[in-house]
Amino acid sequence: MAVLSKYLPGAKKAREDHFEKDDPRQYLMHDPIPRGQMNEMVMESMHATSWKFWMVFGILSVLVAVCFFYAWGYMIAEGLWVAGVMRPAYWGIFLVNTVFWIGISHAGTFISAILRVFKAEFRRPFTRAAELMTTFGLIQAGASIFMHLGRVWLSYWMFPLPNQRELWPNFHSPLMWDLLAITTYVLGSTMYLYLPLIPDLAMARDRSTGWRKTFYRILALGFRGTEGEWRHLHTAMNFFAFAIIPVMFSVHTIVSWDFAMAMRPGWSSSVFGPYFVLGALHSGMGAVAIVLFIMRYTMKHMDYFIRKEHFDALGKLMMMVSFTYAYFIFNDYIIQWYGGNLATDNLLHWLEEGPMSWMFYQMILFNIVIPFAVLWIPKVRQTPWLLAVVGLLINIGMYWERYIIIPVMLTINNMPFTWKLYEPRIEIYLTIGTFALFLLFYMAASRLIPLIPVWEVQEGQMAHTMRKIGKANVSTISDFE
Amino acid sequence: MQMTVDLNRVGAKGAIAEAAEGKWGMSIDRDLCTGCQACVAACAMENNISFVGEEDAGYGRTQHWIRIERFWEGAYPNVKIAGGYQPMMCQQCGHAPCEPVCPVFATPHSDAEQLNLQVYNRCIGTRYCANNCPYQARSFNWRDYHTMPERGNMVNGKLVFPLHNQFNPDVTVRRRGVMEKCTFCIQRIHKAQDKAKSEGREVMDGEFAPACAQACPADAITFGRIDHKDSLVSQRSNEGRGVKHLEDLNTLPRVTYLKEG
């Protein structure tokens, strides 16, 4: 293979910090190392656990046991009165969590599907990390929906199951659409996570022993890497990348329809669909930044795979998403404001100067002002911890946004006699529980499955060459598709 | 040329329900209402509504199917009644927003009585119907208030609930996790219909009344068939003072409020 930059000696301990400003080796794709070495690094990052890892793991396990399983069990046994929901805020933090986690889950699909479709090369090392967020985020979202139900043990009545009375669920209901859409998305994104994982599982199978060998052998399904296998996989992944994008848009649009279809001031808005999708991407991108930061600094060898260029590209994406988000939120609120409907007017005043106005202003600050102001600066985008902080602020802001849309907006309705502010009770524990469960899943996965899609990185490195045009060396990408 | 559109044909939502036979309805004269809460008490007795207790009621978990909304001006103690009292209950909408949003068909529309039904044992507690009710007329069973241990007496090692003796046998007791709301005392409607049927006649106007109308000392609440032009409720509703709440939402409510004359 005539690839100039196939192997550059001295790249073994490559850290982009050591490179000159225009050295192409600061980019992962131009800093190739032999595949075997890359495999070793990824395997080692899976095996390496320190006492810190187990300590965090233990704390999270306790949190999950107490705040998730015990608290949920207690709520099922006692009834929903232990939560803070009441009239008029019949929906509380459980649905805030649902929307939030579905939002987080959108980042995975966005990064791995949209960037794959558009062949954005910087996606390669972290598609899997983002896809894992999709799957694990959706688990939390699903759990939150079930927590919210008054009689969760009867939730199977929502499923379209054949029954003796031939009474099927109600397909007029936005919740039913939600169920179908989220089911499609959970299954679709899990399959989409698994397909590109098969070759990496085969790689792990070839270099492990003991129970890990059995684990990977079963999961790798006997993948060897024949031309046929690659071709089937490639066709399927291509189809998934295209097909899962409309599914992703439909999921969050339908989630927004749970609100937008209702006749309530503040909710009944036709811009809710795209506004929610963008909001989801906004929080998802922020979460990816946090995850990449944690990966880079806590896992072995990750500073080779996750580099400044990735944070830079992610920062640009975050900036773009925050513009679009600003556009949609403005579009939503100005129409509500201009319309002059009395109930809506009351609602806007409530947001502006009510007891929850601090949340409203923080939302604007964290979601729009801060990303807008700081992400222009390359230094901020390229400093991992700074980008992670921006991502964290965006996520707080997005959580507030959902909190405002659900319990705070529910406070104000057409019947002023019933106006009442919601106070979360056991929801706080269950929220901590879902966050802990997400992190626990992620930590377990980081030691069980290769977080870096090695074969995709290798494919990218094979495709990248430096080509001399005139007097300059220019990065060139061959089409390997 | 005058444009005529057959609403049933083009499918304007609710047009079918509006033209339906057998609509029961109510008129509430706000001039007569004194805000005495007798209807609220009667409704609670008739329909086995939970007593939620002071704390939960203060937090917004009252389960009354009918409530008296008070409107006032100023801050305590310098308050002035402004707008008076307004009994509010399920408006039994012809085109009810709560109905289509239930994923399990727990809130269907009844063809026979043209009422908005709540099927307690089908409800799984998504509470979407309550959110989509513009009248905030639905109440949720947050817990089993009927069987809270502190409400019972220990008799020979067994918990006995004295209040269970006042339950109306015609109405079920709802468990926690389900939604409930005003039924227009459908048990009384059926009783009257059964009686009339056994005597071979139609139900007469004013033959029976739901608990709230029966208890109202000022006779502010009138109940009857609103598809019969000569029933008392139709006459009162059409006398010129009648308004319907949030009519612009096209919910087609069956309750007419007679504004202060």
Added chain:
Amino acid sequence: MADITLLALFEDIDPAADAIEKLRHMGVTDDRINVLSGAPIPYKMLGRPHPHTNVSKLSLGGAIAGALFGLFLNFGTPNMYYVPVGGQYITPIPPGLIVLFEMTMLFALLATFLGVFLDSYFPNYRPMEYTPEISDGKIGIFFKCAENEQTKIADALGVLGAETIKPVEAQQL
């Protein structure tokens, strides 16, 4: 004369492509050659015949099945048990489109996923001809040849830059 399976390992694509051509000249037909690689290599680069896949056909089949199921859910099930709600039709079209879309996508995705399993004979835990070096990025050419031709072919491939040429047995992965 019994056939044996030989494995030739290559580091790069170019020698591997040359080796495949050489094998063809020496009478080893394409269906007796199996190329394994740790990263996908387009068939054109290796000069191999286009591998056939049924995955896209299965996706289409899944999409059609899903559309039919969606139609059944929205237009079939409400007619089994009449429940009127909110002045809406029993089988309204706009929500039906949502159900139709979701079910079409779900079944298409499931069929695609299943297609990979069917076409690649997954899961398959029987012993197979393999060497772990393939997941290290090497290109492995597995080919069947007559036993008496073994040395001749091995020499020819060695000239082309094969790292190792050895007979392989099916092994537990």
